[in-house]
Amino acid sequence: MAPPEVATTIRYRPLDRSGNxxxxxxxxxxxxxxxxxxxxxxxxxxxxxxxxxxxxxxxxxxxxxxxxxxxxxxxxxxxxxxxxxxxxxxxxxxxxxxxxxxxxxxxxxxxxxxxxxxxxxxxxxxxxxxxxxxxxxxxxxxxxxxxxxxxxxxxxxxxxxxxxxxxxxxxxxxxxxxxxxxxxxxxxxxxxxEKDPTSDLAIEIIKAWDKVMPRTFGEPGDREAHPENYAPFMKWMAPVAHLSDIPEGIKDPRDVPAYVAISGFLNRPYFRNSWILDDMSKARFPAFLLGDDIVSWMQILRLNRANEEIRDNGAEMFPDELRPLLEYLPLGSVYAFLKDFDNRQRMEGGTPAMLTATSSIRSSSSMTGIRTRSRQ
Known part of the structure; x- marks a missing residue:
């Protein structure tokens, strides 16, 4: 989509034709x-x-x-x-x-x-x-x-x-x-x-899960070395399990606050756009800003990885009623971006900022592709 016209009297000084x-x-x-x-x-x-x-x-x-x-x-x-x-x-x-x-x-x-x-x-x-x-x-x-x-x-x-x-x-x-x-x-x-009424809970969940999730979660060989960190146990979830609780009186899992918050976050129009995520994958370090709160790409990657583990295998401290809903979150576009980004970083040898953040994605393999939409 062509950018909107910007009525301007700005005089642009030419860029150096070297491209640098x-x-x-x-x-x-x-x-x-x-x-x-x-x-x-x-x-x-x-x-x-x-x-x-x-x-x-x-x-x-x-x-x-x-x-x-x-x-x-x-x-x-x-x-x-x-x-x-x-x-x-x-x-x-x-x-x-x-x-x-x-x-x-x-x-x-x-x-x-x-x-x-x-x-x-x-x-x-x-x-x-x-x-x-x-x-x-x-x-x-x-x-x-x-x-x-x-x-x-x-x-x-x-x-x-x-x-x-x-x-x-x-x-x-x-x-x-x-x-x-x-x-x-x-x-x-x-x-x-900008934020909506569910944004703060979404940010809280993303940051809280990232904080307690073992740094080596998803690494090759880590499941065999630390089975307690994987389904169906996922013992590391204990401090954050309450964030996914189903409040008394809620009958439809789609009304659970945690689901509404994370679904709202990942359904933001930005994550639905294929080419803008493709451009974003060129970054040395991508992050996402929601109102005045910022999360790194690694925190979203780790949320996706945990969701995939729970969806496929269940977890003792995660409500079974919410498991089917994880498949309907728009994780495919986010995953595709993260995978492309991770592959490029490994081909280029990575940077100091990336060395602690690129490996968690390597065991994920079941996400779908991206649907193309306009930049609006």
């Missing part, structure tokens, strides 16, 4: 606690290298008739609201993540349509350990000379604004530019959208 340069959006920190404060940014150029520290943003365009304005190079630019929201939440999460942050308030951000927009969490949520480790040193590397170290800019690659639509060559090579940018980005974030 990208344009980036440099976002300025917000000046208020209003999360919907207009995004202010400028276009900058950066040479690509293995040490690049910008962040890729992967997002559907959403409803192109719903728009917001941002300030880019001093001019008001109209872009789809879905992308404006992505930039607003990226600004919250990553400007906080690149700085030392205290333990957070767990104040939730409301879902789509909530009015008025909420203030930012105060203090900001503490970034997960894997994110703080991945972005170690980014604060200094993103900040230019003269920029106060306490408020560095954030550099993001977003195809809609970082590719010159009036340059025929750039436009014709849009997918190639995207693949190159994603491959060199420090990480690429898939924007899933």
């Amino acid at each position: 340069e990208v344009r980036l959006l440099e976002l300025q920190p917000p000046t208020t606690n209003d999360i919907s404060e207009r995004v202010v940014c400028r276009l900058v150029h950066e040479k690509l290298s293995d040490a690049s520290n910008f962040i890729g943003l992967s997002a559907l365009y959403g409803d192109i008739n719903a728009t917001e304005t941002i300030l880019l190079n001093g001019a008001s630019i109209t872009i789809p609201s879905h992308l404006a929201q992505a930039l607003q939440y990226m600004r919250v999460v990553f400007l906080a993540a690149s700085l030392p942050t205290p333990d957070a308030s767990t104040t939730d951000l409301p879902g789509p349509g909530s009015m008025p927009p909420p203030p930012l969490p105060t203090p900001p949520k503490k970034a997960p350990g894997w994110l703080r480790s991945l972005l170690k040193g980014v604060r200094q590397m993103l900040a230019e000379p003269g920029v106060p170290k306490g408020s560095p800019p954030l550099r993001i690659w977003l195809d809609l604004l970082c590719i010159n639509p009036r340059d025929a060559r750039e436009e014709a090579e849009r997918r190639a530019h995207m693949a190159k940018a994603y491959h060199h980005a420090k990480m690429v974030v898939g924007w899933l959208g």
Whole structure:
């Protein structure tokens, strides 16, 4: 699908024809606690290298008739609201993540349509350990000379604004530019959208299962070495079993809160799109942003792996009533993305960020392919 037209008076400076340069959006920190404060940014150029520290943003365009304005190079630019929201939440999460942050308030951000927009969490949520480790040193590397170290800019690659639509060559090579940018980005974030009433439970389940699941779960030979970690025992589930409980009075398993939450998470339109996931697989480190919460691709991979084990064999601490429903979750597209990503990493020898995260997928084999859909 062609990108929406962006009415703009921006004058794009040509990229280096060597192909080793990208344009980036440099976002300025917000000046208020209003999360919907207009995004202010400028276009900058950066040479690509293995040490690049910008962040890729992967997002559907959403409803192109719903728009917001941002300030880019001093001019008001109209872009789809879905992308404006992505930039607003990226600004919250990553400007906080690149700085030392205290333990957070767990104040939730409301879902789509909530009015008025909420203030930012105060203090900001503490970034997960894997994110703080991945972005170690980014604060200094993103900040230019003269920029106060306490408020560095954030550099993001977003195809809609970082590719010159009036340059025929750039436009014709849009997918190639995207693949190159994603491959060199420090990480690429898939924007899933704002939260709904079930999102917090979904994030809690994903993070809780990942925390208690043995690191070697799914590795070759691990089932024989640690049978207690596999069906039907899965002893590691004890601390999180309550998250899948069927509350009293619920007759239809599809109404169980855990199922509703995880199904809602994995049914997000982003995970239903084949080519955007294919592009995302070019990233050195993919992650997914839902409102102001971020999860890594590895955490979703491990959720899929555990679901596959339970679905096929059952588990003592997982309700049998929920087992048939696991087959209807849209895991196929997520699995295909993870498999392609893992295969590419192994062929390329991996990177330090990946060495602790690529092996859990290797014993999975029963997922289906992806259905192609438009980027909307």
